[in-house]
Amino acid sequence: MFIESFDQAKMKIEDKKTQYIRYRIGRIKHQYWLWNRKHHDQVYIDECDHRILQNCKPGKTVFYCSAGYYLKDIFNMDIDVIETHPIVKHFYEDCYISRDRTTLYQTYPYKCDNFAVVNNRGDHWVNVDGLTDHLRNYTLIMNPGCRVFYSFRDTQIHVNRLTVDMEQHFLDWAASLEETLNLKLVHHEIRFDKKSSKDDYSENPDTSNGNLKFMFIYKDIGEAWEIV
Numbered sequence: 001m002f003i004e005s006f007d008q009a010k011m012k013i014e015d016k017k018t019q020y021i022r023y024r025i026g027r028i029k030h031q032y033w034l035w036n037r038k039h040h041d042q043v044y045i046d047e048c049d050h051r052i053l054q055n056c057k058p059g060k061t062v063f064y065c066s067a068g069y070y071l072k073d074i075f076n077m078d079i080d081v082i083e084t085h086p087i088v089k090h091f092y093e094d095c096y097i098s099r100d101r102t103t104l105y106q107t108y109p110y111k112c113d114n115f116a117v118v119n120n121r122g123d124h125w126v127n128v129d130g131l132t133d134h135l136r137n138y139t140l141i142m143n144p145g146c147r148v149f150y151s152f153r154d155t156q157i158h159v160n161r162l163t164v165d166m167e168q169h170f171l172d173w174a175a176s177l178e179e180t181l182n183l184k185l186v187h188h189e190i191r192f193d194k195k196s197s198k199d200d201y202s203e204n205p206d207t208s209n210g211n212l213k214f215m216f217i218y219k220d221i222g223e224a225w226e227i228v
Contacts (some may be wrong), residue, residue, distance in 0.1 A: 019087040026121045028208050033070035033092075043074050048209040052116050052149045053077065054228050055215065059113025064104075064138065066118040069095055082108060084122060105140035115142055115218075116149040119210035124156035128173040131157070132180060139181055144219035148183060151210035154192070166192060174214050187215040187227050 024030050035044045049071055053061075056077070063071065064082045069092045072079040081088075081095040082104070089097055098107035101122075115138060117123065123134050135150065142148070159169060167190050177183040191211045215227065 016087060016090060019085065020091070023085045023087050027067050029067035029070060029118075033067065033073070036070060036074060045071070045074065046208060048118065048151070048206070048213070051228075052114075052118070055147065055149070055225075056114040057145075057147055057223070057225070059143070060110060061114040062108070062112040062116070062141070064115065064117045065120040065122055066116060068116070080108070080110070080112070101134060101137040104137055108141050111141055111143045112146060113143050114147045114149070117151070118149070119151050119153060119206075119208065121156075123152060125158070127158040128170070131173070132177065135177065135181055135183065139183070139218055142218045145221040145223055146218040147225065148216040148218055149213075150216065151213040153207070153210045154212055170212055174216075177216065182219045183216040184218075184220045185214060185216055186225060189213040 029046060029049075032044045032046065049066075053071065053075060059078065061077060061079045062068075062082060063079060065084055068079060068081040069088070071077075072081055072094070081092070082098055083095055084097070084099055084101075086097050086099075088095055096108050098104045117134075117138070123131065126133075131152070135148075138148075154166060154170065159166070170190060171188065174185045174188060178185065189212075191206070193211075217223075217225065
């Protein structure tokens, strides 16, 4: 069997400690939650996450597989946290566990007004059609007019980088979602940093949040949205 991601590999040991370590390896922002619990005189927040919250409209906000619990603890907002790893329930009880996004609409009992997926490892290792399938499942828990924040790293998505104009490829995909999923693209940030030298082996920017960031409206109901 070929394994593309450590998340797919079976664990020989299923104890809570091993599950927690495995979860932490794939969730960089879990560290923010740990820092904020220890330091009550200051708050740590990722710039991308802060911007998402600034652009949310009033209503229920969902963070899917993005360590949203660290935000829920420090902001007076109606934030629901959905994760796929059951271990999260052991250290943060106030969250929803949905092992499979295809049954997300059955696991989560509400419809949301803001929905965010920030560089979720579980969404990777597909082509743009796979990303569309993920978003199709997510739209099932969205109210009309829901603001959608979706980001990922291009290096984790299947595409022929030798023959494809990368920026245009992902922009065309995002624009096509209005017809296929009723997701209207309202803002995007696509960054492909150029190498500073032939010995520069760094990856594309923003390892935590992804170098491709998109904002959509699901079933646009004509509400004004000024991006901040």
